Amino acid sequence: MLQIIGTKKCTQTRKALRYCKERSIPYQFVNLEERSLSDGEWAKVFNSLNAESLIDEESKYYKKGGYSWREYDPEEELMLHSELLKTPLLKLGQRVVQGVDTDFLEASREHA
Template identity: 45%
Template sequence: MNLQIFGTKKCKDSKKAQLFFQERRIPFQFINLQEKEMSKGELRSILGSVKLDDLIDTESKVYEDKNLKYMLYDKEEALLTNPLLFKTPIVRDGKRATIGFVPEIWKQWINDSKK
């Protein structure tokens, strides 16, 4: 497994995702979206597993501040330039990715990696 967890230090679900993998002694790389933006390649890889619309946190302060509810905008570009617009955590293992805290899917990934 080659796990990456995209999130923020303040996000409770990001913390729970980190704890989930730490408890199982599965190494991961944590990318704090407050400090580092996601690359276009990383985003494209994630979009192979999830829908672009599902990545946008419509409850976020960034979404409100930029008044995106009422605007037409390039969603991919908005996410790349405003990393705090992402729903978190985004957990990525190669071409597979999830949004939010979904341990049932991660357990399946772990089982698949043992085969």
Template identity: 40%
Template structure:
């Protein structure tokens, strides 16, 4: 497994996700979206598994501040330019990805990796 967890240090769901993998001694790379944005390649890889609209955090401060509810905008560009607009955590393992705390899905990934 080659896990990446995208999130922020303040996000409770991200902390739970990190703990889930730490308890199982599964190494991961944590990318703090408050410090570093997602690359276009990472975003495209994630979009192979999840819908673009599901990735946008419509309850975030950035969404409200930019008044995106009432605007037409390029969603992919908005996510690349405003990483705090991404719903967290995003867990990526190669071409697979999840949004939010999804332990049942990750357990499947882990069992597949052990085969």
């Protein structure tokens, strides 16, 4: 089943949720404000996507934490601080994509 990983505050996450609801695409919403991803889920994310590309450099947490000038391991920081993650992440099986990818969402309907 398709998983949409994000927060309810994120406009792009809400867009993905609305897209699925309007087209009756079954999904599971993982709210990062309520629970963090497991080590296995993070492994699938990092196998599909580069950790550096998942860092939201426009987020308040990034700016407040001084990430622009300090050295850090992107994977480790994302696992510890999901506030740095660009959302939504769309996960289906072993594949993970970042952002509202309508082709990916439509393809997930076939796997439902």
